[in-house]
Amino acid sequence: MLQKVVVTGGLGYIGSHVVVSLLLTGQYQPIVIDNCLNSYPEALNRCAEIARDEMGSDAPQPIYHNVDLRNAEAVEDAFAQYDNKGGIWAVIHLAALKAVGESGEIPLSYYKTNVAGSISLFESMERHGVNNLVFSSSATVYGTPEIVPIPETSPLLSASCYGRTKAMVEEIIQDLCRAQKKDGQSSLRAVSVRYFNPAGAHPSGKLGEEPRGKPGNLLPLLAQMAIGREKSQLKIFGTDFPTPDGTCVRDYLHIMDLAHGHVLALDALAVPTNQKNIFSNCDAENGPFRAFNLGKGKGMSVLNMIEAMRKATGYDYQYEIVDRRRGDVPDLTADPTLAEKELGFVAKKDLEEMCRDLWNFQTKNPHGFETPQKQTGTI
Numbered sequence: 001m002l003q004k005v006v007v008t009g010g011l012g013y014i015g016s017h018v019v020v021s022l023l024l025t026g027q028y029q030p031i032v033i034d035n036c037l038n039s040y041p042e043a044l045n046r047c048a049e050i051a052r053d054e055m056g057s058d059a060p061q062p063i064y065h066n067v068d069l070r071n072a073e074a075v076e077d078a079f080a081q082y083d084n085k086g087g088i089w090a091v092i093h094l095a096a097l098k099a100v101g102e103s104g105e106i107p108l109s110y111y112k113t114n115v116a117g118s119i120s121l122f123e124s125m126e127r128h129g130v131n132n133l134v135f136s137s138s139a140t141v142y143g144t145p146e147i148v149p150i151p152e153t154s155p156l157l158s159a160s161c162y163g164r165t166k167a168m169v170e171e172i173i174q175d176l177c178r179a180q181k182k183d184g185q186s187s188l189r190a191v192s193v194r195y196f197n198p199a200g201a202h203p204s205g206k207l208g209e210e211p212r213g214k215p216g217n218l219l220p221l222l223a224q225m226a227i228g229r230e231k232s233q234l235k236i237f238g239t240d241f242p243t244p245d246g247t248c249v250r251d252y253l254h255i256m257d258l259a260h261g262h263v264l265a266l267d268a269l270a271v272p273t274n275q276k277n278i279f280s281n282c283d284a285e286n287g288p289f290r291a292f293n294l295g296k297g298k299g300m301s302v303l304n305m306i307e308a309m310r311k312a313t314g315y316d317y318q319y320e321i322v323d324r325r326r327g328d329v330p331d332l333t334a335d336p337t338l339a340e341k342e343l344g345f346v347a348k349k350d351l352e353e354m355c356r357d358l359w360n361f362q363t364k365n366p367h368g369f370e371t372p373q374k375q376t377g378t379i
């Protein structure tokens, strides 16, 4: 029987690629919980279609619950549906608000969705005996790191409200992992995956990044400019950073590499406790909690990325240089050695493939997921 894995935020950019990766293993049954606040239900049809294309008509299909994590009762109802169907084995928790700039304008919404929403989820997990968790964290938790490439031991000193919500949820999870339960129940086992900058799309061109409204992130913005959907001029937020060309450096990795990192995290959680596993060296003080960077370990500047997208699209980007964006830090490049050593994670796909797949998705879906004639299949 397939292991049931709840994927919160499973319709979003990262979540939908994680769902595809889970389906393609043939081992996991993804159960998506999403409220479509910043995503489209069409993403689920696309996941199902890719699975059928690659695995045939017997391919597993995703299950969907339209649930907002801030609604604790609705979360509870969704979990309860699986109690007499073998139960849920693990949760991959991605659902969150995620814009660094916006988080400084509406901090309460960020705390309510990202922190309070996580607590509702963890309560339902506890009630239903779900003890395996993969948490979607972010490189933003490191703030302005002293050491680059950044090791996981770097202190969590985020410069933004968004980053602090992620760091707080990591703390909550760690407390749940170290909890000594009186009734003898086992505590939570958790892997926090700290993402660097995911980009690109599924190579089929059926799935990609489709935010609602104007994209705030660099790569989807460059793709939408090249297709003519985004008409405003590109603004580069600062050229006075202490980096080789003065623009910010980020560690961009292909979305399918990142998605595969989640499968590896689940596989690590599946190793029986009586065998050597990623928690073998965890002491009682910390409990079974591990954090891993998911990055490529290669820094690219904003100007490098514009040039890479120019090569992929043929579009001649014009830009103006404006002031720094609040919360941006000069260089977020991962030290990915721990994830490689312990999870077997390697971001294999290169920059060219990342930009090519992004452009392939954008040209096949110039209007994104909303165009009626582009809708395919049903769940």
Ligand SMILES: O=c1ccn([C@@H]2O[C@H](COP(=O)(O)OP(=O)(O)O[C@H]3O[C@H](CO)[C@H](O)[C@H](O)[C@H]3O)[C@@H](O)[C@H]2O)c(=O)[nH]1
Binding pocket: 098, 099, 100, 138, 139, 140, 195, 196, 197, 216, 217, 218, 219, 221, 234, 235, 236, 237, 238, 247, 248, 249, 250, 302, 325, 328, 332
């Ligand atoms: O119009 C734009 C948009 C972005 N940038 C620059 O491009 C770089 C990358 O910016 P993104 O917004 O694409 O990505 P961030 O690194 O700011 O943030 C992303 O990666 C983080 C982890 O590194 C978090 O996970 C966060 O949620 C996610 O949006 C930054 O230097 C930014 O200043 C521009 O110059 N102009």
